[in-house]
Amino acid sequence: MKDFFYGIQDLFVDYLFAPYDMLRELQLDSWFGANVVSWLFIAIFAVLFAYWMKQLSLFDPEH
Template sequence: MITNNIFKALGDFFTNVFFAPFEAIRFSDNWWAQSTLSWVFAIIAAGGFIYWMMQIQKFKKAGTE
């Protein structure tokens, strides 16, 4: 029963608290406001991918693959 309550509490937190700003952005008519967060996530992902590729290249050159 405790496990069930924990998962319900987590679901309630993410639905009502964590995603509340996204609900406000969803009903906005401004395209820039809606797309800014997506672009931030895309830039972070691209930066991580570039870092990962540089690390792979460094280890490949060192022969410690």
């Protein structure tokens, strides 16, 4: 049973958290490069928010 939990640990630490480790190392070299992910999420949010507002305007009774 202990090997099962060590397997889960290896999966997360060695494989699934690897992108976060790369971003942490990139931050020391390039602040802009490390924050591209944040800017990407902000851009996606802005597009989705605009789409949501457009869809809400379709149901406006005074429209």
